[in-house]
Amino acid sequence: MFFERFYDTDLAQASYMVGCQKTGECLVIDPVRDIQKYLDKAAEQKLRVTHVTETHIHADYLSGSRELAAATGAKLSLSDEGDADWKYSFGSEKLRHGDTFMVGNIKVEARHTPGHTPESLSFLVTDTPRGNVPVMYFTGDFVFVGDIGRPDLLDEAAGGQDTRFVGARQMFASLRDQFLTLPDGVQVWPAHGSGSACGKALGAVPSTTVGHERALAWWSAYVQKGDEQGFTAELLSGQPDAPLYYGRMKEQNKSGPAVLGEVAPLPEFSAAEVGAKLAAGTVLIDTRAKERHQAAAPRHSVNIPAGNTFETWSGWLLRPEDADYVLLTESAQQAEELRRRLWMVGLDNVSGYVTSTDGLDTAQAQPFAATELPQHDGALVLDVRKKTEYDEGHIPGAKQLHAGRLPWKLAELPRDQEIVVHCQGGARSAAAASFLRSQGFNVTEIAGGYEAWAQAQSAQPTT
16 A cells, blocks of 8 residues: 655645555545645556545635546545535535445545534545555544644634534544544544644644544543533633634635646736736735845735745735735746645735836835834734734733734724734734735834733833
8 A cells, every 4th residue: 555645834734645556546635736746646656546535625725636636537526424504516426424435455434523524524544455454544624633623613714603512512422433433553644733723732743543542632531531511611712713714715615626727837027017917906925034025015015925834824814806916036936836835725816926126116114123112102003913822911902813814804903093013923913014004004013023022021120
C-alpha cells in the first residue's frame, strides 16, 4: 500500500493519497484546488487517480475534489448523510454509513461521524493483502490529535441557530459509538493540525492512534463515563472566533466549486494600467512585508504579506464579490504561486500583477508608539485579536472585533472618527488597518500592538 500526506502550513490542512501499487489505482481524500501535487505524485509512483472523496463539507478552504475528478476522470464519491440543508449537490456516487469500496486491494469503509458537521464521514482503511484488521482512519474534522472538531461553525459562520448543541450531542455519540469501538492500534490521520480554527487545541504532530486518544484526549473521560453534559460544556467553551468567510466556503463546497481547468499565466501590468484599474474599483493586494507597505502604501491596497498566513488573511479580509484583484509581487513566479494559494479560499478573480510601486499613488501609513495612545483621545480603539486573547487582557474601552469578521461588520464602525487598530504584536493589525483604509476609514495603528501597550503600562512608575 502506498500512502502520502500533503500539508498546507498556512491553513493547517492535510489531504491524503492512498494507493494500491499492484493495480496502479489510488484514492485522494480532501484534495485542494491546486491539484498538480497529486498528479505529480501519482505519476511518480506509477499510479492513476481513480477515486476522489471528502470527509465533509469544508468551511476553511475551497475543496479541490471536483477539480481533481474532472482532470483525471476519477469517481467522485461524497457523503449522502446529514439533513437536507447540508447535502452535496454534485458528485458521481453518494456514500452512506457502512458503504465500502475497493481501491485495488485496499478496502475503504465510510463511517458516518456527525458532530463537527451533520454529513461528516470518516474513512476506515484496510490493506486486505495483510489481513482484515483496519490500519488507518481518516477522520477529517471529527477527531484531531488531542482534540475534536468544533460543532458551532454553522452557528458562527453559516447562519445556523443553536446547531452547536445538536452537534455536540452528535459528536458525543460519534465518539462513543464509532471512534472508541475501534482497535487501539488504528492510526488516526485528521484533516487539520495545530493552527486551524476548526478546533481549539489541535496537536502539532501529524497523526495519532485510537489508543492514544482513548488514554489521553481531554474528551475521552467524559465519553467513557457517559457525562454528556460535562462534555458539551467543555467542548463549547473557549472556541476561537470563526472567520466569516467560512460561510461562503461552506456554500460553495456544498454546491460544487468552479472547475478551473487550464489557466493562462497572469499578465504583468504597467503602473498606468494598474492605476486605471484601481480607479475603476480593483483592489491591489500588496504582498510585501508590512514595514515596506507602511513606508509607501499604495492607495486602494490591502497589505497581505507573502508568508505563512497569506491564505488565511486573504480569506479574512478579501471577498470575491467585492472587487477584482491585482497582485503586487516581486516576480512573475511569485505572482503565480500566490495566485494558486488564493484559490484555496476561493479568490479566483486575480487579473494580473505588478512588481513595483513606481508610478503608483502611495502614502505613508506608519504606526505610532504605544506610549502615544493618550494623544489619540476620542478615537475608537479597535482590537482585532481573537475574543479569547481579548478576554486575557485588553486596553480599557477597546472594541473587540476579530480581523476575520471585518468585511462583514463595516457598518458597525464609525466613518467620522479615528480608528486605532491593534492586535497582539502588530502583524494582524497591519493587514486589518490596510483593509480599513482601502474602505475609506480614518485608521492609525499601535506599533507593537497590545504587547507594546502592556509593556509601556508596566514601565510607568507607580504612585
